[in-house]
Amino acid sequence: MKNSINERRVISVIVLNESSVLARITALFAGRGYNIESLTVAPIPDSDMSHITIATNGSAKVMEQITKQLHKLIPVYKVIEHEEMVEKEMVLAKFPITEHLSDVGALCAAYNGGIVNVGKEMIIAMVADEPKRIKHFIEAAQRYNPYEIVRGGVVAIER
Amino acid sequence: MQMSGAQMVCEAIIAEGVKTVFGYPGGAIMHVYDEVYKQNGFEHILNRHEQASVHAADGYARATGEVGVAMVTSGPGFTNAVTGLATAYMDSIPLVVISGQVPSQLIGTDGFQEIDAVGISRPCTKHNFLVRSLEELPRLLKEAFYIARSGRPGPVLIDIPKDITVDIGEFIYPDSVDIPTYKPTYKGNKRQIEKAVEAMKAAKKPLLYIGGGVVLSNASDLVRELAEKTQIPAVETLMARGVLGAKNPLLLGMLGMHGNYASNMAMSETDLVISLGARFDDRVTGKLSEFAKYADIIHVDIDAANIGKLVDVDYPIVGDITEVVEAMLPQLDGIDTDRFEAWRNILKRYDELHPQSFVDSDEVIKPQWAIERIGELVGENAIITSDVGQHQMWAAQHFPFDRPRQWINSGGLGTMGFGFPAALGVKKAFPEKTVINITGDGSILMNMQELVTAAEYKIPVINLILNNHFLGMVRQWQTFFYEKRYSETDLSFQPNWKALAEACGGIGYDVTTKEEFDAAIKDAIEQDKVCFMNVIVNRFEDVLPMVPSGGALFNMMLPQKVEGK
Numbered sequence: 001m002k003n004s005i006n007e008r009r010v011i012s013v014i015v016l017n018e019s020s021v022l023a024r025i026t027a028l029f030a031g032r033g034y035n036i037e038s039l040t041v042a043p044i045p046d047s048d049m050s051h052i053t054i055a056t057n058g059s060a061k062v063m064e065q066i067t068k069q070l071h072k073l074i075p076v077y078k079v080i081e082h083e084e085m086v087e088k089e090m091v092l093a094k095f096p097i098t099e100h101l102s103d104v105g106a107l108c109a110a111y112n113g114g115i116v117n118v119g120k121e122m123i124i125a126m127v128a129d130e131p132k133r134i135k136h137f138i139e140a141a142q143r144y145n146p147y148e149i150v151r152g153g154v155v156a157i158e159r
Numbered sequence: 160m161q162m163s164g165a166q167m168v169c170e171a172i173i174a175e176g177v178k179t180v181f182g183y184p185g186g187a188i189m190h191v192y193d194e195v196y197k198q199n200g201f202e203h204i205l206n207r208h209e210q211a212s213v214h215a216a217d218g219y220a221r222a223t224g225e226v227g228v229a230m231v232t233s234g235p236g237f238t239n240a241v242t243g244l245a246t247a248y249m250d251s252i253p254l255v256v257i258s259g260q261v262p263s264q265l266i267g268t269d270g271f272q273e274i275d276a277v278g279i280s281r282p283c284t285k286h287n288f289l290v291r292s293l294e295e296l297p298r299l300l301k302e303a304f305y306i307a308r309s310g311r312p313g314p315v316l317i318d319i320p321k322d323i324t325v326d327i328g329e330f331i332y333p334d335s336v337d338i339p340t341y342k343p344t345y346k347g348n349k350r351q352i353e354k355a356v357e358a359m360k361a362a363k364k365p366l367l368y369i370g371g372g373v374v375l376s377n378a379s380d381l382v383r384e385l386a387e388k389t390q391i392p393a394v395e396t397l398m399a400r401g402v403l404g405a406k407n408p409l410l411l412g413m414l415g416m417h418g419n420y421a422s423n424m425a426m427s428e429t430d431l432v433i434s435l436g437a438r439f440d441d442r443v444t445g446k447l448s449e450f451a452k453y454a455d456i457i458h459v460d461i462d463a464a465n466i467g468k469l470v471d472v473d474y475p476i477v478g479d480i481t482e483v484v485e486a487m488l489p490q491l492d493g494i495d496t497d498r499f500e501a502w503r504n505i506l507k508r509y510d511e512l513h514p515q516s517f518v519d520s521d522e523v524i525k526p527q528w529a530i531e532r533i534g535e536l537v538g539e540n541a542i543i544t545s546d547v548g549q550h551q552m553w554a555a556q557h558f559p560f561d562r563p564r565q566w567i568n569s570g571g572l573g574t575m576g577f578g579f580p581a582a583l584g585v586k587k588a589f590p591e592k593t594v595i596n597i598t599g600d601g602s603i604l605m606n607m608q609e610l611v612t613a614a615e616y617k618i619p620v621i622n623l624i625l626n627n628h629f630l631g632m633v634r635q636w637q638t639f640f641y642e643k644r645y646s647e648t649d650l651s652f653q654p655n656w657k658a659l660a661e662a663c664g665g666i667g668y669d670v671t672t673k674e675e676f677d678a679a680i681k682d683a684i685e686q687d688k689v690c691f692m693n694v695i696v697n698r699f700e701d702v703l704p705m706v707p708s709g710g711a712l713f714n715m716m717l718p719q720k721v722e723g724k
Contacts, residue, residue, distance in 0.1 A: 016340050019291070024281060031282050061467070068464035074286040074306060077340040 006057050008037070010082045010156045011067065013052040016075040017043055024073050025052065034058060034066050038089075038131075040153035049077060055131070055154045084159045090128040090152035091137065097122055099144045107144070111137045122147060160331075164293050165190040165324040168257060171300035173200030174332050177228050179219060179587045180204070181212040185232025186272060187259030190324035195230075204587065204616055207608035209236050211580035213243020214606070217252050218544060218584030221567045224377060226253045226307050227584065233259045234272030237318075238279065242574060245283035247314040249571025250398065251375055253307040254314035260289065262322040276318040285313025290320065293328040305336040310343025311462040312375055343461065347478030347486060355433075355457045355474040356490040362431035362455075364502040365391045368414070371398025371570065372436015372460060376480040379563040382435060383407070385484050390496035392506055394422040396437050398570045401560035411506055412515060415443040416706045417552045420513035420715060421506050423706065426451055427713040428505075434458045436480045439469040440571070449711035459483045513704070515556055516721045524676060526550060526625045526696040530557040532673075533595060533623065536680050541593045542585050544568065546578035546602030549631035552702040554597040576605025582620040583613055593621070593684055600626040600650055603691070607659070613689035614664025621683045622691050624656065627698045635701050639716075656693035665689040 015021045022041060029036050038055040056066065063081065070079045091113075095104055101115065104123055108114050111134070113127030127137055131154055138149060162170070168191050172180060181204045184192040195203050206212040209231045216227030227247075231240045237258045247254045261270040277289045286306050288299045296319070303315040359365055373382050379402045386393050386409045393403055394414040403410040414422035426432070432454045437443070444450040447469060457474040458466045466475045476483055517527040530553050533541065543558055545551040545568040560566050567585060569577040578596040586594040596603075603624050613620060627634075630648040637645050657667030666688050668679040676694060683690045704715040 020277060020289070023278070027281050064467060065464065072462070072464055074338065074341045 006059055007063075008055065008057045009063055010053065010055050010085060010087060010154060011070075012080040012082065012156060013054065013070055013076060014044070014078040014080075015050050015052060016077065017048050017050040018075055021050070021075045022052070024075065025054075025070065028069055028073065029056075029066075032065070032069060034062065038151075038153040040155055053153070053155045080158060082156050082158055085156045086159060087130055087154055087156040088128050089131050089134050089154045090126065091134055092150045092152070093125050093127075093141055094147040094149075095123045095125065095141075095144050096147065099123065104144055107137070107140055160329070161327055162330045163190065163194070163325060163327050164296050164319065165194040167296050167300065167330050168319070168324070169194045169198045169200070170330060171297070171304075171332060172228055173198070175226065175304050177201055177226065179584075180228045180230060181206055181215040181219075181584065182230030183209050183212055183232065183236060185236045185259060187233035187261055187321045188230060188236070188257075188319075188324070189259075190321065191230065191257070191259065191319075204583070204612065206580060206583075206612050208606065209239035210242050210576065211583075211606050211609050211612070213240045213254065213256060214246065214574075214577050214580035215584035215587075216254055216256070217243060217247045217577075218567055218581030219588050220247075220252050220254055220584070221581070222542060222564055222585040222588045224564070226255055226304055228255050228257070230257045231259070232272065233261055233276070234274050236272075237274060237276045241279060241283065244280055244314050244316065246569050246572045246574040246577060248283045248285065250371065250569065251312050252314065253312035255303045255307050256314060256316045258316060258318045259324070260318045260320045263291075263320040264322070266320065276316065280316045283314075284316050285311075287316040287318065289318045290323050293323050293326040296323060297330055297332055301333045302336055302338060306338075306341065310341075344463070344477045345461070345479040345482050347459065347476040347483040349486070351474060351476045352483060352486050353490065355476060356487055358431055358455060358457060358474060359389065359391070359433065359491070360494055363498070364429050365389075365431040365433060365499065366425050366429035366454075367391050367393035368396075368426070368432050368434040368437050369393055369399040369402050370396045370435060370437025373399055373402050373480050374436075374563040376436060376461070377563075378436075378480040378484055379403075381481060381484040381488070384488060385491070388488065388491055389494050390499055390503070391433070392425060392499070392503055394418070394425060396440070396443055396570075397555050397568070399437070400555055400558075400566040401563045404561040405559035406561065411510065413555055414712070415440075416445070416708070417556065417702050417704065418706075418712075419510070419515040419556070420704055420717065421510035423704070423712045423715060424509045425506050427711070429454045432456045434460075435484070436460060438465045444469065445706045445710055445712040449713070513717055516718055518719055518721055520697065523697045524671070524673060524694055526553050526627070526700055527557050528673070529623070529625060529676060529694055529696065530554050530597065532676060533597075533680065534559040536677065537593050537595070537684070541565070541595055542567065542589060544578045544582040544585060544594065544596045546596070546598040546605075547573045547575045548599050548602060549627070549635065549700070549702050550597050550599045550602075550625040552632075553625070556702075575602040579603060579606050579609050579620070579622055582622075583609060583618050586618045586620050595621045595623055597623050597625065599631060600624055600628060600653065601630040604654075610660060610663035610665050610689060610691075617688075619687045619689055621680075622689075624691060624693050625696050626653075626656075626693055627696050627700065628653065629698065632702070638699070638701070639705075639707070656691045660689070660691035665691065668692045670694045
């Protein structure tokens with residue numbers, strides 16, 4: 001019963017960059033009972049389109065419906081169900097200035113990042129990595145007593 | 160040409176060839192109504208409730224195949240229209256509904272009669288627009304009509320802030336539409352069609368499963384040709400009644416919860432379902448795991464999302480029924496029709512065993528008798544609308560529909576109160592036809608204010624009220640599944656139907672015998688006035704066969720056998 005296994009999937013939705021298009025997409029997920037794990041939106045350079053990346057989960061059948069229902073929306077240009085992709089998520093984290101700068105810097109470097117801002121009271125670091133590794137980073141960061149961690153949501157590109 | 164936004168709305172309606180618009184004015188849409196007053200390109204019918212306006216436009220659209228248009232004001236005007244939008248959405252009916260909105264600068268301030276119309280209507284329209292500027296209004300009007308009627312049709316809402324209807328600007332109505340993100344698929348995949356045709360030739364017990372999409376695609380003649388050429392037996396859904404015609408020997412009947420025995424058994428035993436514009440609704444399939452258990456499935460639908468939504472499909476074909484069936488027909492030349500003879504004979508035997516029947520009575524009018532009698536008396540010249548409940552199912556089972564668009568009802572949403580206003584729209588489109596709303600004593604009250612509309616505009620539709628003093632369908636379920644606890648379904652307290660109709664400028668008939676029934680129908684047609692025909696029918700009559708909700712299609716509660724049949 002491969003069909004009924006819930007799998008994490010990432011889809012890219014290319015949409016006309018017009019008002020309420022995001023509302024149409026999130027309302028579709030809510031109305032039909034689909035999950036959104038993460039969602040990012042940004043305009044596509046030199047076009048009137050936007051790129052929405054949605055991480056979701058569901059069986060193959062549910063994924064097929066999500067793709068088809070999204071495609072039915074009038075302002076949706078293209079829906080890409082990612083198979084072979086590079087997937088990254090950015091995270092910003094704020095640490096107390098009392099933590100060792102070099103330790104925090106080394107940790108962030110291990111996750112494709114580094115320290116991006118140092119103030120009187122705190123250190124701000126940025127990392128960008130695969131969502132699975134981001135989970136590890138957040139766990140590892142706990143020992144440096146972070147004030148705040150902000151996840152950016154997933155972006156993906158087909159290989 | 161320079162004109163106001165309000166004038167643009169009227170010009171677009173005229174340019175689209177719409178002859179009748181239904182609506183109700185109010186503050187936010189007053190400028191548009193001022194232009195409605197000045198123009199003479201279309202007639203406006205003032206319904207007495209916005210829901211009725213949308214249903215009337217819907218009836219007009221279903222009867223003609225053209226886009227229906229309704230106009231409402233902001234706030235409550237719009238919210239009253241929502242049931243109409245949802246009704247049209249569920250049955251894929253092309254509508255353009257124009258709603259007024261508070262002035263742009265007041266949006267978001269909780270202004271008087273402000274409501275987020277595009278937000279509310281998002282899940283019950285095919286698409287909707289909040290107009291942001293006068294410049295985009297002509298294009299959005301054009302797109303609204305195009306989106307409503309193309310692909311899988313549906314209702315489109317245009318919400319226009321009041322200031323935009325006042326502003327003056329250049330009006331050039333576009334000749335064509337180009338929406339890069341919206342390209343419906345009409346032609347089916349050639350290879351898939353070939354495979355489907357091979358499957359039809361190789362099947363032993365194929366079955367045509369005909370849905371409302373055939374009506375929407377105006378493909379009934381082609382589908383008749385397909386059935387006749389292949390001699391494959393067929394079942395129709397509630398929305399497809401009339402496609403093959405009641406006299407067609409290949410038509411087994413309607414399938415589903417209240418389908419006849421032969422249709423439901425055919426679906427249970429077939430080895431190849433050929434689904435044309437049907438969407439495997441739960442009222443059709445019953446228990447999914449038992450549905451067409453032994454069959455491969457060909458599914459032709461213009462909406463890809465319908466394919467594989469509920470059942471796994473072996474031959475998916477995304478496309479317009481007309482285009483796909485046209486492509487199939489030549490490939491079916493020389494198909495061995497004898498191959499299916501044994502199958503046809505089995506189904507014939509099923510129909511002889513348990514025909515669609517009822518036990519008639521001399522003491523009381525049976526609702527099924529009333530419907531069959533209408534068929535005999537008016538038949539081909541009738542267009543039947545209906546409300547929702549037992550009367551709807553009896554009409555679908557017993558009326559001899561012989562063409563598409565002769566049967567107009569709310570199938571998907573199941574909207575009580577749909578039938579009467581829809582009948583007004585139908586009658587406006589086809590004044591020479593006898594338009595009869597088959598309704599119940601529950602449903603009719605949900606839009607009875609339309610008596611006034613019908614009387615004022617002299618739209619003579621007949622409301623045939625099959626009166627059992629119950630909310631009959633719920634009562635039937637209470638009898639079967641709730642140990643006869645008739646919770647809030649007893650309608651013993653009744654209005655004086657005749658007086659009610661007369662008070663609003665119509666006429667009324669009280670009918671208790673078959674003789675009175677014939678006389679009343681004859682008189683109502685001659686009188687040419689809106690009427691309420693209060694027909695007292697057997698109180699505890701049930702709609703049968705019935706597949707209990709969630710049960711397998713082949714497990715039917717059957718009607719009592721009729722002697723000699």
